[in-house]
Amino acid sequence: MIDVPKQLLIAGTWQDAADGGTLPIDDPATGEILCRVADAGPKDARLAEDAAVAAQSQWGGTAPRARGEILRRAYEIVLSRVDELALLMTSEMGKPLAEARGEVTYAAEFLRWFSEEAVRIEGGWGTLPDGSARMLLMRRPVGPSLLITPWNFPLAMGARKVGPAIAAGCTMILKPAPQTPLSTLALAAILKEAGLPDGVLNVVTTSRAGEVCEPLLTGGRIRKLSFTGSTEVGRLLLAQCARTVVRTSMELGGNAPFVVFDDADLDRAVDGAMTAKMRNMGEACTAANRFFVHRSTAEEFARRLARRMGALVVGPGTREGVEVGPLIDAAGRAKVEELVADAVERGARVLVGGRTPEGTGWFYPPTVLTDVDPASRLMDTEIFGPVAAVLPFDDEDEAVRRANDTAWGLVGYVFTEVLDRALRVCERLEVGMVGLNTGLVSNPAAPFGGVKQSGLGREGGRVGIEEFLDYRYVAVPVRRGGSDRP
Incomplete structure (x- = not known):
């Protein structure tokens, strides 16, 4: 070193x-x-x-x-x-x-x-x-x-x-x-x-x-x-x-929404979700926290995301081949544990992860939750960990309303193949940045920042x-x- x-x-x-x-x-x-x-x-x-x-x-x-x-x-x-x-x-x-x-x-x-x-x-x-x-x-x-x-x-x-x-x-x-x-x-x-x-x-x-x-x-x-x-x-x-x-x-802070419409390329959306969620183990202000997926594809999206998340290699970051390292400290991991426990107590279903491993270090497994109660704490808290909450929606207005229902407005992610909808939703989201059919927005040549809090x-x-x-x-x-x- x-x-x-x-x-x-x-x-x-x-x-x-x-x-x-x-x-x-x-x-x-x-x-x-x-x-x-x-x-x-x-x-x-x-x-x-x-x-x-x-x-x-x-x-x-x-x-x-x-x-x-x-x-x-x-x-x-x-x-x-x-x-x-x-x-x-x-x-x-x-x-x-x-x-x-x-x-x-x-x-x-x-x-x-x-x-x-x-x-x-x-x-x-x-x-x-x-x-x-x-x-x-x-x-x-x-x-x-x-x-x-x-x-x-x-x-x-x-x-x-x-x-x-x-x-x-x-x-x-x-x-x-x-x-x-x-x-x-x-x-x-x-x-x-x-x-x-x-x-x-x-x-x-x-x-x-x-x-x-x-x-x-x-x-x-x-x-x-x-x-x-x-x-x-x-x-x-x-x-x-x-x-x-x-x-x-x-x-x-951020509490990024990740919106997947029924016309989206699902493979592309899952790839984008992995990038937007798992960059730096989810410890990023740009991390997608709330995954709003059209009801017609929500179950399949969650299944594919869980399969990808569950296949990630967890371990010390200094070891070659590791894809998910430890969280920053005990307090950071405890926060993630509490948010997941709260969601599960309110009826959330764990598709993968959700349990703290034994041993040294501040590790937490990649986790996907479905059937999440909108009143769960992780819906209005910056998770800062490898946890994705998948929630269904029925129409565009609902998706936009729920995406904007937060005090934060840093970044949002939108996946759709319809141009009119893409432009319309990008304009309606109350954020400073939008990833349209991509899970990565950061670039030195682009202005980085948000609105609201x-x-x-x-x-x-x-x-x-x-x-x-x-x-x-x-x-x-x-x-x-x-x-x-x-």
């Missing part, structure tokens, strides 16, 4: 936490401690903030091409270390190696995409309607930014936030999830190797997120928060940001860099009469 720094990165220097504290990092497949990393406190956060603020002026004035070239070099370094980074990621969060390799290349693509976007930052020039002045529009970096990433896609989410911030000319404090700091520390080391100046990226690993982040958000010097995580934590952070009107982008703003695509840029309008008066005298 690749060796990475275990300290904080502040002002270009790797250093221990001020109070000497450390945070254990567990292997979810065994429960054993892999290593310990520095556990930052409020003093460390202030030092990181000082470094980011001090570096902002010079970094914001760096040529766009220079910023892009740093990202390009980082992209090439990441691609040269796919296997090592994948093993590191799998060790700290359990994702199967094959999938971890895919995430490494996915993360690299964000670095490449935003290396190209750095030189495409555009302003504008126009005439005011009354002709009295010209309007000059300038784009400027928003300033020092706090980036908070989740544990489920530790390298990709870091790259998806760091990439546009670097391209836009923002300095950063990056706080990874306490379960998975190693991938973030590896990314920071790579960016440093690629030539990122000291102080531009500062990394604070911590088990005390509230103590570290709240002073940053309420202190008045951090001007941007980019957060990926739960809606509950997102609400808390939004309240803190309101005190000093910090600009925010929030990628929060799934968040604010977008990451990736042409709009991703906009989250880190402000407009500055300059009024330029026009002299009348053609005189060139001063």
Whole structure:
């Protein structure tokens, strides 16, 4: 496994936490401690903030091409270390190696995409309607930014936030999830190797997120928060940001509907369901939770899905051939267990899975449920596990109504071969993204984000860099009469 720094990165220097504290990092497949990393406190956060603020002026004035070239070099370094980074990621969060390799290349693509976007930052020039002045529009970096990433896609989410911030000319404090700091520390080391100046990226690993982040958000010097995580934590952070009107982008929870109409290609729908449900063991905000299938095909769909889910190989993610690794920790597995038990108590039928295996590690088997009571908790809870609940519907209006009956609106999946219906349902779903006849929507070139309580703003695509840029309008008066005298 690749060796990475275990300290904080502040002002270009790797250093221990001020109070000497450390945070254990567990292997979810065994429960054993892999290593310990520095556990930052409020003093460390202030030092990181000082470094980011001090570096902002010079970094914001760096040529766009220079910023892009740093990202390009980082992209090439990441691609040269796919296997090592994948093993590191799998060790700290359990994702199967094959999938971890895919995430490494996915993360690299964000670095490449935003290396190209750095030189495409555009302003504008126009005439005011009354002709009295010209309007000059300038784009400027928003300033020092706090980036908070989740544990489920530790390298990709870091790259998806760091990439546009670097391209836009923002300095950063990056706080990874306490379960998975190693991938973030590896990314920071790579960016440093690629030539990122000291102080531009500062990394604070911590088990005390509230103590570290709240002073940053309420202190008045951090001007941007980019957060990926739960809606509950997102609400808390939004309240803190309101005190000093910090600009925010929030990628929060999801409860994705997966709608299969009677005219759908069933083989294609099952393939899409496997992708949408089982990516990262179901521990994804884009994971399909509620499978609404037309009554005429619901039983057959559930049978095929159960057969595919039951055939998946479960085991430690570091073992080649494994398709389903452990869940992140004991709390994550307990949540899945409780949701399945609640559904079964309400009458759900288990087609496959549903029982926690004995032994070490936080494993839970791929599970398919039918006859699910709509009042079951898993219908309005983000499952974050390998559990699919299949429910029948009778017509399009019912399918759309039930799909939209949630506080979240991140992504939805629609399977139909009828063009009119496809377009109509895609327009009616209250989500930020739709997978039409596909179970995968994520792509660095596309804007990622949701509506309702799934968040604010977008990451990736042409709009991703906009989250880190402000407009500055300059009024330029026009002299009348053609005189060139001063």
